Amino acid sequence: xxxxxLLILSWIYIxxxxxxxxxxxxxYVRLLTSSxxxxxxxxxxxxxxxxxxxxxxxxxxxxxxxxxxxxxNPVNNHIICRSAYLNGIRIKGEIDK
Amino acid sequence: MFLIITMILxxxxxxxxxIRMIIGPTVWDRLLALNLISAKTxxxxxxxxxxxxxxLLLDISISYGxxxxxxxxxxxxxxxxxxxxx
Amino acid sequence: xxxIKENYKLFILLYIFWxxxxxxxxxxxxxxxxxxxxxxxxxxxxxxxxEHGFKVKGPKxxxxxxxxxxxxxxxxxxSFSYIIRIIKKDCDPVFVDVKLNTNNxxxxxxxxxxxxxxxxxxxxxxxxxKLIVLSIDDPEKKGKDLAEEIIEKYEKIFK
Numbered sequence: 001x002x003x004x005x006l007l008i009l010s011w012i013y014i015x016x017x018x019x020x021x022x023x024x025x026x027x028y029v030r031l032l033t034s035s036x037x038x039x040x041x042x043x044x045x046x047x048x049x050x051x052x053x054x055x056x057x058x059x060x061x062x063x064x065x066x067x068x069x070x071x072x073n074p075v076n077n078h079i080i081c082r083s084a085y086l087n088g089i090r091i092k093g094e095i096d097k
Numbered sequence: 098m099f100l101i102i103t104m105i106l107x108x109x110x111x112x113x114x115x116i117r118m119i120i121g122p123t124v125w126d127r128l129l130a131l132n133l134i135s136a137k138t139x140x141x142x143x144x145x146x147x148x149x150x151x152x153l154l155l156d157i158s159i160s161y162g163x164x165x166x167x168x169x170x171x172x173x174x175x176x177x178x179x180x181x182x183x
Numbered sequence: 184x185x186x187i188k189e190n191y192k193l194f195i196l197l198y199i200f201w202x203x204x205x206x207x208x209x210x211x212x213x214x215x216x217x218x219x220x221x222x223x224x225x226x227x228x229x230x231x232x233x234e235h236g237f238k239v240k241g242p243k244x245x246x247x248x249x250x251x252x253x254x255x256x257x258x259x260x261x262s263f264s265y266i267i268r269i270i271k272k273d274c275d276p277v278f279v280d281v282k283l284n285t286n287n288x289x290x291x292x293x294x295x296x297x298x299x300x301x302x303x304x305x306x307x308x309x310x311x312x313k314l315i316v317l318s319i320d321d322p323e324k325k326g327k328d329l330a331e332e333i334i335e336k337y338e339k340i341f342k
Binding site: 004007017030046049053077 | 128
């Protein structure tokens with residue numbers, strides 16, 4: 001019963017992440033919006049799957065995937081944003097596009 | 098039932114993200130779309146593994162995560178140096 | 184054998200990881216994991232460990248246990264406020280300088296990872312203990328308040 005509620009919450013996150021990709025016209029805001037909302041959706045779905053499958057070897061493996069995603073997904077976003085920053089793109093110049 | 102709806106929603110979300118990848122004005126938009134698709138692939142495999150109650154699919158999910166991480170890291174380091182290989 | 188005695192923490196960690204990943208309690212599987220863990224521990228001498236012990240000083244275990252529920256709470260709270268922001272379409276990004284008090288490299292890494300994990304802020308670049316954070320501009324809050332807020336939230340736990 002709990003996992004159904006968590007899955008419904010994650011649908012809301014995924015749909016708003018998709019809206020956030022197409023709604024803004026500044027590149028940094030798109031980076032902020034979509035990737036962050038998507039990380040929250042990922043964590044929510046994995047918690048729901050752990051609650052559904054109970055305590056066995058399946059849920060231990062899912063916990064491992066969750067720790068892996070919580071470490072590597074911020075690194076991906078950080079390095080995409082850093083390569084845009086070091087290439088000299090500033091906030092004001094991008095808004096007009 | 099709820100798992101099937103979640104999987105269909107994830108596939109639709111991946112197709113919508115591909116549109117962003119095609120029309121994206123800058124390179125970093127395309128990298129962002131690649132990042133989103135890679136995260137959603139991990140999720141799709143994990144949900145399918147729980148739905149089938151098969152533990153081997155979760156291993157494939159972990160290895161897809163590693164491949165996506167290394168790919169995005171190398172591509173963005175390559176762009177950061179201005180496209181030179183050195 | 185002397186190397187194993189010095190690096191026993193790394194060896195135990197590798198062996199636990201092997202058992203979780205394979206989930207198979209046969210005799211041959213356990214022996215194979217033991218041999219591969221010993222080879223990896225000997226080969227990786229000098230990367231994590233030195234003659235003097237650990238190269239980086241980690242935080243205490245109790246503070247990590249206190250840190251993770253706080254992090255989950257912050258993630259969900261700021262994600263709700265971000266959804267309202269998407270509906271109203273008022274986003275105005277700004278760069279903020281945050282100066283931390285600590286010099287420990289591992290704690291700086293953990294804090295910047297946590298900043299990136301919460302919706303609405305991304306760490307862009309670091310220079311010693313000064314972070315450049317991309318954040319969303321609030322009309323009421325100036326950038327200074329956000330820096331103090333981050334220090335208040337995360338750094339106090341690691342004291």
